[in-house]
Structures are given as structure tokens and as C-alpha cells.
Amino acid sequence: MIPPAVHRLARSLPAGRLPAYLYDLGALREHARRIREALPERVELYYAAKANPEAEILAALADRVDGFEVASGGELAHVADAAPGLPLAFGGPGKTPEEIESALRLGVARFHVESAHELAVLAHSAARSGARAGVLLRFNLPVSGGLLDGSALAMGGRPAPFGIDPSEADAVVRGFTDGAYGRLELRGVHAHLASGLDAPRQLAVAGSVVRWSAGLAARHGIALPEVNVGGGMSVDYARPGRRFDWTAYGKGLGRIADDHPGVTLRIEPGRAVSAYCGWYATEVLDVKHSHGEDFAVVRGGTHHLRTPAAKGHDQPCAVLAAEEWDRSRPMSRGGPVTLVGQLCTPKDVLARAVPVPGGLRAGDRVVFAMAGAYAWNISHHDFLMHPRPGFHFLPASSVRPEDGPR
Numbered sequence: 001m002i003p004p005a006v007h008r009l010a011r012s013l014p015a016g017r018l019p020a021y022l023y024d025l026g027a028l029r030e031h032a033r034r035i036r037e038a039l040p041e042r043v044e045l046y047y048a049a050k051a052n053p054e055a056e057i058l059a060a061l062a063d064r065v066d067g068f069e070v071a072s073g074g075e076l077a078h079v080a081d082a083a084p085g086l087p088l089a090f091g092g093p094g095k096t097p098e099e100i101e102s103a104l105r106l107g108v109a110r111f112h113v114e115s116a117h118e119l120a121v122l123a124h125s126a127a128r129s130g131a132r133a134g135v136l137l138r139f140n141l142p143v144s145g146g147l148l149d150g151s152a153l154a155m156g157g158r159p160a161p162f163g164i165d166p167s168e169a170d171a172v173v174r175g176f177t178d179g180a181y182g183r184l185e186l187r188g189v190h191a192h193l194a195s196g197l198d199a200p201r202q203l204a205v206a207g208s209v210v211r212w213s214a215g216l217a218a219r220h221g222i223a224l225p226e227v228n229v230g231g232g233m234s235v236d237y238a239r240p241g242r243r244f245d246w247t248a249y250g251k252g253l254g255r256i257a258d259d260h261p262g263v264t265l266r267i268e269p270g271r272a273v274s275a276y277c278g279w280y281a282t283e284v285l286d287v288k289h290s291h292g293e294d295f296a297v298v299r300g301g302t303h304h305l306r307t308p309a310a311k312g313h314d315q316p317c318a319v320l321a322a323e324e325w326d327r328s329r330p331m332s333r334g335g336p337v338t339l340v341g342q343l344c345t346p347k348d349v350l351a352r353a354v355p356v357p358g359g360l361r362a363g364d365r366v367v368f369a370m371a372g373a374y375a376w377n378i379s380h381h382d383f384l385m386h387p388r389p390g391f392h393f394l395p396a397s398s399v400r401p402e403d404g405p406r
């Protein structure tokens, strides 16, 4: 179901201003409010800015989240500017000494440290600058019972460049207890093991991470008062109406928190927060019959909306038929139509075999849903040098189409 304001704008924008990203900020804020409401108070919600770092998205989320997770010096500077004043957690592999220094200057709340070497670089920079830093050690923890099987993107629980191997955990923690990392304070553990896990599997992973952290703390006789169990809450592009069960997840996290008094839990979802608020609206330029199949070529393509190519799915979409049209109108024959972009590559497919029983014609509009996460910002914009899409941020469903592009 396309929200009325998005529908109106997708219909009324002149063709020359398509394709365009339409972001429903009211829906985003409401969705984030519900997520926050489903979580117990002792669970902090950080938004992973990598999913969609548009300044308007960050500002819309600012009073709905406890902080932001950033994964580069670029994201760090951008988020600090777009949504000032909120705690930032700086994660990601391969942090450069320059990024670490600027993060220390900006007073980043938590460093998610990825290796013993990175810890040494951070400690050295902190000593030089006189800054203090709170550290969560990111571990690549083993996960039993095939919990990560079938996840969209496993980043841990197997050989991977992410996080510290658990076999090094005791040595790294001993570095802290021996005082080797003077200005760094070890606050706890971080683990982001996979993307695309439903609530029961997320809870099982969270439970095992928190237990593992408690074991580490007990072995060393220290407190590890924070555990960040990562993001990766599932988003189902094949069934847009099916949402991650935040209520069950919140209740489950509450139980885990009750079992570990004194531990603050934190999560850092990206996709499941912002995916639903974004729409990519475009126009059919041409319809072709090829070897028995129908194709519609739309303005734009995967160089703007790379999500379906990156994840291998069909982007959910709706057709807005245009009755008025002043040129010849090639039309599909009533069967399924594959929607492709303008790039000279067979990979430029937005959605395969979309049923359009009434036929799809040149001039009709197509609105792709679930385009609010890992969409524009992961796309290869400059390939073929087509114009960039417009960007429209709808603050509430009452916004009128005359709201211009950014």
C-alpha cells in the first residue's frame, strides 16, 4: 500500500523530474516510535547510519533513538553534523589512525574495536591526545545450532575479517587488567554476526552473546556492563507486509536483561528501521517483447537502486497507470513483465516477472517500495553518467506534491 502523499507525489512529478526517491519521514518516525516502544527501557537503540545516512533521515530519527552507529570517519563527521548531540558508536574494520584521532577529538562514546592491533593504535592515539575512550570489543563468536544458516549476510560465527577471534579474548582482556591500555576503559562486548535474522533467531544469538560476555567477565573478575548485540533484524522483500516481530524481540531482550542485572543491552539495526520509508518512483520509457518475454525499460535503474541486484531479489513495486499520453505507447501483453533500468548490462534488473494483468505501457509510472535502506547510498551512481534522481522528504502524509526536490 503506497501512502497517499507518496502516491500523489509519484503521480504529479513531471516526467523530467523522475526518477525520484520519496521518503516518508512521518512513517519513519512512527515506525521508529513503535520499535522504541517494543523495547524494554534497559535496551538502548542505536541506528546503523550505513543503512541510509541522508541528513533528513538522521534528523527524523534523532529523538527516537539513543545513538547512532557509524562505520567510517566520513559517516562519523556526517552524523555528528546532521544529528548533533547524540552518542556515537564507531565500528567497522580497518579504522585508520586519522579516523581514530578525529573520533577521539569528536568525543565518540564507544569504539567497537575490531582487533588487538586496532586496540594498540587507539591506546596510542588516546595517550598522545590525552583523551579517554570507552571500548566495546567486537568478537566473532561461534554460534551453535545452525542459527546463522540461511541468514542474508553472515559476518561472524565463521572465518571472517570482522571482530576479534574468541581465542584471543583472554589475552586482550588481560591487557586491560594489566593496565596496558591506560586511557581506554573496557565497557563490554559487541557482536554483529549476521543480517536477516528473524526475532527468535536474533534472540537466540543475543542470549548466547550476553552469556559469553558474562563468562568472560567472570573469568577475569571484572565487570562488563554493556553488550551490543548488533543489528541484522530481518526485512522480507518478497513479503513487504511481513515485519520483524519487534514485540517478541523486545520481550525476549527483557528476559535476557533480567537474567543479567547490571548489564545494559544495546542493538544497532539499520535496514529494519529505514527500509520501509523509502520509495523509488519512475516512469516506463519503453516496452519490448523479446523471445517470448516482456520487458519494460524505466528511467533510472540499479545505478540508483542497487538493492535488488545486491541482494538478488525482486524489488516490490506498484504500477500507477497513466491515462493521458501524447506519444506512441508500446504495451505489454498482459503477462508478467520484467522491469529493467537504462544500463547496458543484463544485471540492471529491478524486478522480474511482475504480474501486470491490465498491461504496462510506456508512460505508466512504477513506484518501487522498501527503498529506504542500502538503496541510493550503495549504488554505483556514476556508471553511464545518467542524471541523478530527485530527492523528496515528506514530513507528514499531508505534504503536497509542489514540495520541490532537495
Ligand SMILES: Cc1ncc(COP(=O)(O)O)c(C=O)c1O
Binding pocket: 048, 051, 069, 091, 092, 192, 194, 195, 196, 230, 231, 232, 233, 268, 269, 270, 271, 272
Ligand atoms: C557492525 C554492524 N552493525 C549494524 C549493521 C546494520 O545491519 P542491518 O542494517 O542489517 O540491521 C551492520 C551491517 O552491516 C554492521 O556491520
